[in-house]
Amino acid sequence: MQSENKIIADFVKVANSAAGTLAGMGREARENAREKMKEAMGGMDFVSREEFDAVKDMAAMAREKVEILEARLAALEAKSK
Incomplete structure (x- = not known):
């Protein structure tokens, strides 16, 4: 019984880590896209x-x-x- 709980706990830790990593990747992708747009728009004469x-x-x-x-x-x- 205890070993099953450890497996579940480990799975939850991995899932939480994956969710955090994916959220971080999403934020980083948005920031990179925003920065690329700023660079592209900066060259234009507005x-x-x-x-x-x-x-x-x-x-x-x-x-x-x-x-x-x-x-x-x-x-x-x-x-x-």
Whole structure:
């Protein structure tokens, strides 16, 4: 009876060790994948949302100025005809 309990206890220890090892391997795989993504994304030229919005606003202002200048040019051309 005692030998059966020892076998079961040993099996439980092995199962617990395997579960801990698998959990550790899963964490390590996730960390490695995250690090690889950071490396891959680090080489790309991304801009922050604030920078994007600032450039977008600048482009909108430039478009407005172009429209105003086109209207002035059309008026000047109409006068000269």
